[in-house]
Amino acid sequence: MHEVKRVLRFKPWITEDDAKAVVDALMSGNLVSPYGKYGKLLEDELAKYLNIKHALAVSSGTTALHLALKAIGVGPGDEVIVPAFTFLATASAVLHSNAVPVFADISLETLGLDSSSVESKISDRTKAIIVVHMAGMPAEMDDLIKVAKEHNVYLIEDTAQALGAVYRGVKAGALGDLGTFSFYPTKTITSSEGGAVSTNSSELANRAKLLRSHGETGKYYYEELGYNYRMGELQAALAYSQLLRIEEIIKRKETFANALTEELNSLDNNLLILPRPKSYVRHAWHIYQMLLTDKVKAPRDKVVEELKAKGIEAVTVAYPIPLYRTPLFTNKVGHGKGCPWSCPFYGKKINYEPLPNTEEATKRVIGILISPYFTEDDALYAARVIKDTLMELK
Ligand SMILES: Cc1ncc(COP(=O)(O)O)c(C=O)c1O
Incomplete structure (x- = not known):
């Protein structure tokens, strides 16, 4: 425990x-x-x-x-x-x-x-x-x-x-x-x-x-x-x-995110793909999104459950399923459900083609919803917990 x-x-x-x-x-x-x-x-x-x-x-x-x-x-x-x-x-x-x-x-x-x-x-x-x-x-x-x-x-x-x-x-x-x-x-x-x-x-x-x-x-x-x-x-x-005070809010989130990146980088394992904003962008750090690599054999839900149990309650999966796989889009849209009568595909069954990167991201994504209250110390703690969990479960 x-x-x-x-x-x-x-x-x-x-x-x-x-x-x-x-x-x-x-x-x-x-x-x-x-x-x-x-x-x-x-x-x-x-x-x-x-x-x-x-x-x-x-x-x-x-x-x-x-x-x-x-x-x-x-x-x-x-x-x-x-x-x-x-x-x-x-x-x-x-x-x-x-x-x-x-x-x-x-x-x-x-x-x-x-x-x-x-x-x-x-x-x-x-x-x-x-x-x-x-x-x-x-x-x-x-x-x-x-x-x-x-x-x-x-x-x-x-x-x-x-x-x-x-x-x-x-x-x-x-x-x-x-x-x-x-x-x-x-x-x-x-x-x-x-x-x-x-x-x-x-x-x-x-x-x-x-x-x-x-x-x-x-x-x-x-x-x-x-x-x-x-x-x-x-x-x-x-x-x-x-x-x-928006700049102060973003700065706090950025501090947490940078510390998390630094700590997870130095862990030297290839279990995770970290967010890598390009030099010409500023990330607003709403969620620290990571992708589990195929080296992690445990199901993503298990990883999430473990992280939550260890106190990382801000862990989130956004998003676990492509929208085109949810009933609103796959069922006969309409019939008094999602789509008004004038919707062009009212009553029709839509077959959306799976999109490869979307499928990949929904399967592998795992994130930390960043609060402005989170500190650098919190990031070090989160990184350690993430690492331990992945090493245990891989
Ligand atoms: C990408 C995106 N679009 C739209 C919305 C809708 O915003 P609201 O919840 O304020 O209606 C959200 C909210 O989570 C969102 O994440």
């Missing part, structure tokens, strides 16, 4: 200043962000941080994705290329737009979309590509931007996991036509639930703004079918307060 010397459990970093901002919003009497001060402060600060013209606060990362797709006019008959190695929302936003998600493969280096696989999936119906900056690691954007430009399709960056990541000097979320963000508690900054959409296009920003609030152009005057995807003022206050 391994002695549990410390427990590494994810916790968001909430300060007195965060609490003060939330109480200030609460006592102001303006609880809806378009009328209170924090919604505007958050949007201005986020736009400044991303060095982009427009940032819109919304109710979640999921609604941010849906809003982005609606802003560019995705609808029935359209296809949107997405990874299958991602959280559901990347693809369900496409279904909610009554369009077809077309899955493309990922690179095993970044765990983000691979441009040549994306290119092979482009058809006359392709309207957009959604790239995910997986776990905080920027995808290889130069290649993806090139493919999007050549084929004249929109490029949306699902930056839910990567606020603060940088690719060749540009913030993730400011490289494509639109960026989307999540402020869920595990993300770089949190508003409890919440998210944002970013863009340099005033036209797309205006579309998103209109659809965010019922398509209302005048008091009780509705131009088109929209949604209530607004962020509450309390959420905006929390996100704004957090955004003011």
